[in-house]
Amino acid sequence: MQHKELCFKVNGREQHLLVRTNWTLAQVLREQLGLLGTKIGCGEGECGACTVLMNGKSVTSCLVMAVQAEGAEIITIEGLAEGETLHPVQEAFVEAGAIQCGYCTPGMVISTVALLEKHPTPNDEQIREGLTGNLCRCTGYQKIFEAVNIASKKMAGGEKE
């Protein structure tokens, strides 16, 4: 069993960990850092529940080996809110009723943050394209689309309400 030292930044904090070389980023986040908001739905990069931001880009953390994150900056669902204040995308998901069982929610929210970074006022096609890697089996996606639009407006206005 091989181990390697990993230095990276998670949700704004430097981390120095000894990680197993065969572990994925998702495993390290969940099992060594206790960041259980990153979910494992398939372990094969097909459902998107484990999506996190790596250097500003969304990745399925079950397909990224932990050692590949050396020097990277990772944002997980736990790192989006500022204290008690939710990120506008999180607020929008709550308001729109875009959450049912919630198991896909962390990944879906992270993908939405990445989508809005790329397209601050996305059209319908861009929203669909941007979220196509995240499966949701409860909502039928309609309220998630609404949430993206609400978040886009919130972020454009820089307002919290």
Add this chain to the structure above:
Amino acid sequence: MSSTAKEVRYEKGDYSVIGSRKPYVDAIDKVTGKTVYVTDMTLPGMLHGKALRSPHAHAKVLNIDTSAAEKLPGVKCVLTGKNVQQNKWGPVTKDEYLLAVDKVNFVGDEVAAVAAVDEETCEEALSLIKVEYEPLPAVLSMHDAMKEGAPLIHEAFPGNVNHHFNIPRGDIEEVFRNAYFVHEGEYEASLEYQAYIEPMGGISTWDNRGNVTIYAGIQTPTWSRNDYAVALDIPVEKVRIVQPPFGGGFGAKLSQQVHPLGALIAKYAKQPVRFCLDRLEDFQCGLPRVPMHFKLKTAWSKEGKYLAKQVKIIADQGAYASYGAAITLTAMYRIDIMYQVPVVHSESHLVYTNKVPTGCFRGFGNSQKHFAHETHLDEVAERLSIAPDDLRLRNIAVPGYMNPHGWKANSVEVEACIKKGMERSDFHEKRKNFLVLNKEDNPIKKGIGMAPCVHVSGNRSFIKPFEGGAVLLRMNEQGKVFVYCNEPDMGQGIRTTLTMCVSDALKMDFEHISVPDPDTDIVPFGLGCFASRGTYMATGAMHMAVADMKNKLIKLASELLELPESDLELKDGAVVSTSNPSKSAGYPELAWKHVCDNPGQHLLGIGYFTPAGVDYPDDKKYNNISGGYAFGCHVAEVEVNTETGQVKVSKMWGIHDVGQPINELALEGQIQGGIAQGYGWTLMEHLRHGPDGKIINACFLDYQVPTAADIPEIHAEVVDSFEWTTGFGAKSIGEACFIGTAPAIQNAIYNAIGIRFNELPITAEKILSALGEKKKGGEGHA
């Protein structure tokens, strides 16, 4: 006992919170990643469990050598069917061992299990177990199961038939002889996987007195204790189930092998064990939808009066029965509460095959039947030259309708659903326009189709004298209300629904109301979330529980304020004098008074609910099975590309009769989600077995569920309705919202290209090939 004699009629109240749009009360925890799901949980001293699964569809187990696995460092125990205490179990038929004894019956059947320090060690241990099999011929099609000479799967079930049902009502041959028009058709509904995003699992721990606690992703905590106790060969009182949040169920997470098997491993490991499936295992043994073949024969008058219906079903329950019998019964006749058909004859054979065991999935057999029946009705409408909505409306059930099975529908607004569906989608105008448009030389052909739907709302239980549901409210000494109920949340939002009812009736803020995770040591007895029970049953019981608590609060305030009870009302978390609003007592003050007057006792609100007019079916399956029936109408608009065979569903409408809506936001979400899942079943999803009995598309890359990219726009709406048999007038939506989708899309595709696809899913390949056949002059049928 049932309450057949009692005529109940609740009136609509003056609601302030009920009927509004509220985000889920647990949404903030979910959106910040704080919600701890079953698969996130750990217990002190916890080990991991894994099962070794059969690679054969059907084989004798000659020998299992576990010696090498046992020696692997990190392994705590290795179990086989021969060295554990277990019973065959199953919710209807007891036909499945936790670990196979002598024989395996499908690819994925559990033959051995290990507990070890981590999953990797488990995997390595499994690879060291040597199993000697003698492969047997397998039954891989439900159509072959009953054939002469077919391999026998279970000794106790000759001909591989688990159940044969025959329910005749009236002389159907006589009607067929005299009818103006008789129509026949065959339809087949395919194997669909629930595809919840969190796979199945649980964590089990035993104490020294032989009590087991299972933290389980489960829809039926109290009810499943009975099944699990049988499997584990222990008394039911020794089984406690706690239901933490879990990532979706859709019917798959009722009684399930994974929970008692995990408990079995923990028992022999003598430590807590986490036993969760990976996605491949979940595909292999997750109890997907029961595939069914239907032969339908119906009789009609010239004016489109529905005279008789005959249905013959073969249902494929795979290797083990699960709820197959109840699901098949539902497929036979549940739709009979939507149409006034005087003569109905239903027959079915539920057969074993050497495939994945099948079980409950949104609609419980009724979805399969709607696909067949509502396709069939469109065919009839065309033959009789009657518009599809009109044919249905000529035969539709009305409030108070009693069908030939003794079922009584109370509130029925299906006519309003159909009419609104037609209006919202501009159905008839579009049909006219598409007729002209589709004649043009354009490879894209447009179509629009509809299908009404019905489902129970709170099916009665499978235990004879128990019909209803219960709610227990407890106000602690700070005036906070806890809601204990056994109609649990799996993402459908019942926690929010119950919170809204308390808030509305007791005039309290959400932040002082909590609905803890169900724990069978604490919650009242109940059945769990299936059969669209939650809203109807739980709010029915809640109506009584809040009334009880309200009376107690007013009595306490009357003593404290020295005012007559008649002068008091509830307002903003307090009991207030109507004549002098400056006199009031807040709930914390009253709750503390109660705790002091009755030392230590919390104020309780007790509610229970038995739907009126519901009774256990007799030996002829006669008697009303549900207090409420939820109705709806789905409309689909499609574009079929005749060059590629691809179908684009441009829009869908779901119009529903759910009685009084409780949470409109959640309701829309349910309708949209149900339609999305139905869309997947119709056009994309099919869990397929190869010639060796292995599932060949057991991953999300090969088994594709709808994504954000392909989901149509879905319009959700409800019609005015009030179900007078339950306190708040609410019916459930969970399953009805799925049921109309497949036939609506099928009927739209037919409208576009004039070809019917009577076997799901309707893939681009099938469409392209059928279009090719049609060009060659074949029939407009596939």
